[in-house]
Amino acid sequence: MKRAFVIGIGAGNPDHVTVQAIDALNQVDVFFVADKGTEKGDLNRLRREICDRFIKRKPYRMVEFKPPVRETSAAPYRSGIEACNDALEDTFETLFLEEVGEGQCAGFLVWGDPSLYDSTLRILTRLQSKGSFELEYEVIPGISSVQALAARHKVPLNRIGEAIEITTGRKLMEGFPNNVGSVVVMLDNNLAFRHVPDRDIEIYWGAYLGTDDEILVSGKLREVIDDIERLRSAARDRKGWIMDTYLRRKGD
Numbered sequence: 046m047k048r049a050f051v052i053g054i055g056a057g058n059p060d061h062v063t064v065q066a067i068d069a070l071n072q073v074d075v076f077f078v079a080d081k082g083t084e085k086g087d088l089n090r091l092r093r094e095i096c097d098r099f100i101k102r103k104p105y106r107m108v109e110f111k112p113p114v115r116e117t118s119a120a121p122y123r124s125g126i127e128a129c130n131d132a133l134e135d136t137f138e139t140l141f142l143e144e145v146g147e148g149q150c151a152g153f154l155v156w157g158d159p160s161l162y163d164s165t166l167r168i169l170t171r172l173q174s175k176g177s178f179e180l181e182y183e184v185i186p187g188i189s190s191v192q193a194l195a196a197r198h199k200v201p202l203n204r205i206g207e208a209i210e211i212t213t214g215r216k217l218m219e220g221f222p223n224n225v226g227s228v229v230v231m232l233d234n235n236l237a238f239r240h241v242p243d244r245d246i247e248i249y250w251g252a253y254l255g256t257d258d259e260i261l262v263s264g265k266l267r268e269v270i271d272d273i274e275r276l277r278s279a280a281r282d283r284k285g286w287i288m289d290t291y292l293r294r295k296g297d
Contacts, residue, residue, distance in 0.1 A: 046179045047141055048150040051165050053158040053187020057288075058255030059095050061188040069185045070095075071102040073152035075144050077137070080109040087284075091256075092154045105152075108144050110136055122215070126164075134168050138177055156288075157189040161211070162231055190290040191229050193254040198263055200249060202292065203227050227294045236274065238266060238293065248273070252280055252289035266293075 050069040055061030062070075076096065078089055089109070096105065113132035145151045153165050160166075166184065173180045191211060195202050203209045207226040214233025218240060222228060230237065238248065244267030252260045260280060262273050281287040 046148065046181060047145045048148075049141075049153065049169060049180065049182035050150065050185060051153045051155055051159045051169065051182060052185045053189075054092070054095055054154050054156065055188040056157050056190040056193040056255040057091065057253060057259075058188075058193075059091070059098060061193070061255060062095060062099060063185070063187065066185045066187065067099045069183070070100050070152065072150050073100075073105055074103075074146075074149040075106045075108055076152040076154060077140050077144075078107055078109050078154065079112040081112065088156070095154070106144075108140065110140060112136070130164050130168060133164065134171055137168055138172055138175070141172070141178060141180070155187065157191075158187045159184050160186070161189050161191070162213070188255075190231065190251075190254050190288070194229070194249065194251045194290045194292060197251055197254060197259070197261055198249040198292070200292070202229065204294070221293075221295075227292060229290065229292050231290050233289070233291070236277075238270065238291070239274075241266065241293075243295075244270070247294040248291055249294075250289065250291040252277065252287055254288075254290065258284070 050073060052066050052069050054066065078092060080089070093107070113129050113136070141151065155163050155165055169180070169182050191202070204226055208224070209227040209229060210222050210225045211229045211231065212222070214230055214235055214237040217228065217230055217233070217237040218235070221241070244265070246266050247264070248266045248269065249263045250261070250273050258280070260276055262269050262276065277287060277289065
């Protein structure tokens with residue numbers, strides 16, 4: 046039997062790592078870490094910082110792997126994601142067979158919380174069903190960028206009696222959801238908020254939440270949209286990547 050922990054490690058601040066996560070970290074023999082190039086090297090450096098800080102009970106290894114790249118030019122979005130996950134499943138299977146012995150435990154360090162826009166759980170479920178080896182895995186929740194955003198702006202996500210929706214920039218391009226007063230947007234590479242006809246909505250925006258590079262902007266969209274675009278562009282040029290999340294809320 047091989048074991049695995051899928052561990053949410055927060056949005057970027059090592060202080061967000063939970064006691065449950067620390068306990069899980071100390072049971073892992075080998076961590077599998079995606080190598081996404083030098084531009085995002087600081088993300089893996091933070092993973093190593095978390096491990097060095099909190100693992101005290103046993104030695105561990107880190108094995109980096111090259112994740113498949115999703116084809117974005119021709120294939121429909123969903124087909125591209127499915128093809129990418131198929132390739133990642135093959136990679137995970139090889140890693141478990143070659144790097145995890147019987148009775149040993151693998152670890153996946155997931156940004157934020159494993160339940161939000163991460164494919165690790167789907168792929169491990171598929172591997173478990175495939176049956177190439179016996180696998181048990183456990184999921185450890187983490188502080189998501191959604192929680193960190195609300196905390197840093199000191200706002201609740203919803204208003205009294207109202208629902209919230211968590212979505213992507215791609216879906217938001219289709220329009221503000223009906224019967225929802227507050228929308229949290231993740232994975233917005235195309236700045237969907239630029240295409241909102243109602244510029245009187247409120248926006249609470251944050252990038253690199255929980256890190257030393259954190260940027261926060263809030264206010265009426267019409268008043269801060271240019272600031273967000275300028276800050277976002279400058280930060281992306283400086284670091285080579287950006288992770289941002291925002292809350293959009295209709296006015297009273």
